[in-house]
Amino acid sequence: MPQEDVFNLCSGRRALLLGASAMGIAVLTGCGGDDDTPSSAGGNPGGSSAPAAPATTGGNPFDDNGSSGGGGQQVPGNSLIAVGEVPVGGGVIVKDSVLVLQPTKGAFKAYEAACPHEGAILDPPFDGNPIIMCPRHNSKFKVADGSKVSGPAPRGLKSVRVDVKSGYVVRG
Incomplete structure (x- = not known):
């Protein structure tokens, strides 16, 4: 009499738990810190084991409500991104x-x-490609004006007015 393939629930759980355990151990061992530096290094006078506060260098302009925090250039409040972070083409x-x-x-x-x-998030073009693609159903739009080239999209893209101010692309 042929034997029927039956999924053994316990062995499936056991394999899942063992895999998860192994993954947890790998993550924990990879997260260990380097103990090569003396505890008084890094701006912790008196040998405190607490890490030093990171230096403020401006960092992400969107985390600090429009001020760079480092005494540098003022980031406009309606900033989208720094000019240098948008690739040409x-x-x-x-x-x-x-x-x-x-x-x-x-x-x-x-x-x-x-x-x-x-409503799928579009794929940004690169290397001078004049077409913006939707990864879900392959609608295509022109970089030049956002108009629809092809696909199931009912219309072209809605423009967002932008300007450049203090080295940032800002909503206009």
Whole structure:
């Protein structure tokens, strides 16, 4: 009489737990700190074992409500991204909602990052590609004006007005 393949629930759980345990051990061993530096190094006078506070260098301009914190350049409050972070001939998704493009050096455009078809986040173009693609259903849009080229999207992309101010692309 042929034997029926039956999934053994206990062995499946056991394998899952063993795999998860091994992964946890690997993560924990990879997270260990280096104890090669003396505890008084790094700006901790008196040998305190607490880590030194990180130096303020401006960091992410969106974490500090418009001030650089380092006494440097003032970041505009409506900033989307630093000019240098947008590749020439390409683009980046900012704040999960805006696609900022730099088709040619110094020229910036922006569109809503969600495809008008079903709201999937668009793929930014790169290497001078004149087409913005939707990864979900392959709708295509022109970088030049956001108009629809093809696909199931009912319309082109909605523009977001942007300007450049103090080295940042800002909402206009």
